[in-house]
Each structure stands twice: as structure tokens, then as C-alpha cells.
Amino acid sequence: xxxxxxxxxxxxxxxxxxxxxxxxxxxxxxxxxxxxxxxxxxxxxxxxxxxxxxxxxxxxxxxxxxxxxxxxxxxxxxxxxxxxxxxxxxxxxxxxxxxxxxxxxxxxxxxx
Amino acid sequence: xxxxxxxxxxxxxxxxxxxxxxxxxxxxxxxxxxxxxxxxxxxxxxxxxxxxxxxxxxxxxxxxxxxxxxxxxxxxxxxxxxxxxxxxxxxxxxxxxxxxxxxxxxxx
Numbered sequence: 001x002x003x004x005x006x007x008x009x010x011x012x013x014x015x016x017x018x019x020x021x022x023x024x025x026x027x028x029x030x031x032x033x034x035x036x037x038x039x040x041x042x043x044x045x046x047x048x049x050x051x052x053x054x055x056x057x058x059x060x061x062x063x064x065x066x067x068x069x070x071x072x073x074x075x076x077x078x079x080x081x082x083x084x085x086x087x088x089x090x091x092x093x094x095x096x097x098x099x100x101x102x103x104x105x106x107x108x109x110x111x112x
Numbered sequence: 113x114x115x116x117x118x119x120x121x122x123x124x125x126x127x128x129x130x131x132x133x134x135x136x137x138x139x140x141x142x143x144x145x146x147x148x149x150x151x152x153x154x155x156x157x158x159x160x161x162x163x164x165x166x167x168x169x170x171x172x173x174x175x176x177x178x179x180x181x182x183x184x185x186x187x188x189x190x191x192x193x194x195x196x197x198x199x200x201x202x203x204x205x206x207x208x209x210x211x212x213x214x215x216x217x218x219x220x
Contacts, residue, residue: 032206032208034208036210041121041212042212043118043198043210043211043212043213044156044198044210044213045210046207046208046209046210049206049207049208051205051206057207090156092156092208094202094206094208096206100146100158100161101146101148101158101200101208103155103156103157104155105155106155
């Protein structure tokens with residue numbers, strides 16, 4: 001069966017520090033991968049999605065970047081965190097068209 | 113550009129009353145539409161998809177291309193239906209866009 005792992009679950013980082021959140025999927029090949037930020041009143045904001053290794057689509061201009069170094073690995077990064085980067089980040093995967101997305105447990109990031 | 117709109121942030125109904133969570137979308141192609149639900153302290157999960165035309169936990173949703181809507185309905189609300197509901201659209205390019213969500217609260 002397929003599983004998705006996202007870590008860490010919580011993270012407190014100082015302003016200006018780097019960020020690396022990792023997401024891996026097991027039990028499937030060539031998945032679509034997604035990074036979202038979930039905020040009260042703003043729902044799920046799509047940040048990045050990837051349909052293959054090295055293929056990243058960015059949805060909103062921001063202080064973050066994403067990379068897909070391996071087929072089932074998706075990384076969310078920042079060189080220098082801002083206070084406004086605080087939030088709840090969700091990774092998700094899906095198979096090809098007409099199927100559902102499966103979500104990780106999420107990471108609560110607090111920038112102080 | 114694709115967009116999903118959920119006009120209600122909070123919907124409060126009494127147990128046994130009908131429920132309708134609204135969702136409208138904009139997309140130039142033929143969309144794939146979904147409803148996702150997040151119960152308290154659980155992961156976001158799929159509730160139903162338009163292509164299956166199924167009823168899950170008493171909920172149904174019909175795609176109305178003329179009105180570009182995909183409203184979620186249930187004839188009789190139950191207490192366990194209280195949760196956050198998200199409407200989502202998947203494009204042919206595999207981009208998956210969510211609405212802002214509606215918090216459903218079922219009161220006794």
C-alpha cells in the first residue's frame with residue numbers, strides 16, 4: 001500500500017534561518033506531488049506541484065522554493081525565513097488523472 | 113486560470129436539517145471535481161469525486177457545468193458530519209486547486 005511521510009511535525013525556527021521540509025512517498029511510482037499551506041480563512045493554498053523529477057511549478061511568488069531530487073521525494077526550502085512564513089504546511093501525492101490526493105500529517109512551522 | 117470558490121466560511125445547522133455546502137469553479141477545460149473533508153485531529157481525506165457519481169456518508173454532489181457549480185448536499189445532517197469541507201478542482205495538467213473551505217457545525 002502507498003504511504004506518505006512528512007517531517008518534522010513541528011518546527012520552530014528563527015527569522016533569517018534556512019528551512020528544509022521533506023516529504024516522501026512509498027508504494028507508488030511517478031506520483032504527482034504537491035506542497036500546500038493551510039491557514040484559517042484562506043483554506044489550502046497551493047504553493048508548488050510537480051509531475052516528475054526536476055519539474056516544479058510554482059503557484060505564488062514567495063520566499064520558498066521546492067525541489068524534487070528523486071521520483072518520490074519532494075522538498076520545501078527557504079534560504080532565509082520570514083515571520084510571514086509561519087503556518088501549517090501540507091504535502092500530498094496523487095496518481096495520474098482522475099484519482100484522489102493523499103495528504104501527509106503536516107508540519108507546523110513557527111518563525112520567531 | 114482555475115479557481116474554486118466556497119462562499120461560506122462557516123455553516124451551522126441543526127441535527128436532522130438538510131445541508132448544502134456551496135462550491136463554484138472557473139476553468140476553461142473539462143474539470144475533475146472533488147470534495148475533501150477534514151475531521152478534528154485527522155488528515156485531510158477524500159469524501160467524493162464527481163466522476164464516480166456516488167453517495168458517501170449520505171453526501172452527494174452534482175456537477176452543473178452550466179452554473180459551474182459542484183455543491184455538496186446531505187438531506188439530514190448528523191453530529192458526526194461536523195468538520196471542515198474543501199472543494200477541489202484538478203486540471204488536465206494535474207494541478208490540484210482547493211477552495212478556502214467551509215466549516216460545518218451540526219448542532220443538537
